[in-house]
Amino acid sequence: MSTLEVNKLAPLADNGTITLGDSGDTFTLTAGANLTLGGSSSTIIIPSGATITNNGTATGFGGGKIAQVVQASANSGNNSSSSSFTNTACAIEITPTATSSKVLVMMTFGYKNPQHNQAFWTIYRGSTNLGNSNDGLVGSKFAGGETRAVCSMNYLDSPSTTSTISYNVYQKSVNTSTITMNPDSSNWTAIAMEVLA
Secondary structure (H helix, E strand, O other): OOOOOOOOOOOOOOOOOOOOOOOOOOOOOOOOOOOOOOOOOOOOOOOOOOOOOOOOOOOOOOOOOEEEEEEEEEOOOEEEOOOOOEEEEEEEEEOOOOOOOEEEEEEEEEEEEOOOOEEEEEEEEOOEEOOEOOOEOEEEEOOOOOEEEEEEEEEEEOOOOOOOEEEEEEEEEOOOOOEEEOHHHOOEEEEEEEEOO
């Protein structure tokens, strides 16, 4: 194997192009080595069909990228008259790829609220209530007759784990009247998106 040691590679002409390798070639940096490609205002072009594989830590690319999106939906319902937050059928699981990632959770479901009743909903990550311990993330209070409506909750979580996480909707009834989730077999929908740091 031949070794070429240089401090800098430059094209023959201004704004020229340097091509490294050919189709099927692989380049590997040894431990501790650094490689700088281009300078200010340079453009690095990855040809169509090429693959970049990262087995280490990529930095300096900026955050906010969506790593994965998971969705769940079903027409399962839930009836609860508990005055404490109770688990419902609306749930989703996601496994983050990095501990620095955030997870955007979006839950949407229908409900039936009887007369003179107050209800609250929240999102739990495992056994942790992500909302207020008493009022959760959203609530409703009705003084009229029976009400049917749609509830949506969004929460940007920082779970700090790469283990599988379960996000569940919990609900409670202040007046111990029965709150029905997804009456008439309407669907609930849950979406979880991993946002890279």
